[in-house]
Amino acid sequence: MEQKKIDRINQFARRVKAGETLTPAELAERDALRKEYIASVKTSLMGQLENTYLVEPDGTKHKLPKRK
Numbered sequence: 001m002e003q004k005k006i007d008r009i010n011q012f013a014r015r016v017k018a019g020e021t022l023t024p025a026e027l028a029e030r031d032a033l034r035k036e037y038i039a040s041v042k043t044s045l046m047g048q049l050e051n052t053y054l055v056e057p058d059g060t061k062h063k064l065p066k067r068k
Contacts, residue, residue: 001040009033 012022012030022030053061 001037005033005036009037 052064055061
């Protein structure tokens with residue numbers, strides 16, 4: 001996800017925390033950006049987990065089993 005979009009999410013968060021209300025268009029934009037951010041984080045995490053190995057005490061390596 002682009003840093004510009006993350007900055008926009010943070011801008012919305014600061015405004016809400018300061019007590020301002022967001023317009024319906026801004027709420028929709030914030031929700032869309034949040035969904036995109038969450039999808040990006042999930043994709044990144046899945047990529048990390050696919051390349052993670054468990055090392056047994058005897059030195060053998062096993063890939064993490066996939067969860068359903």
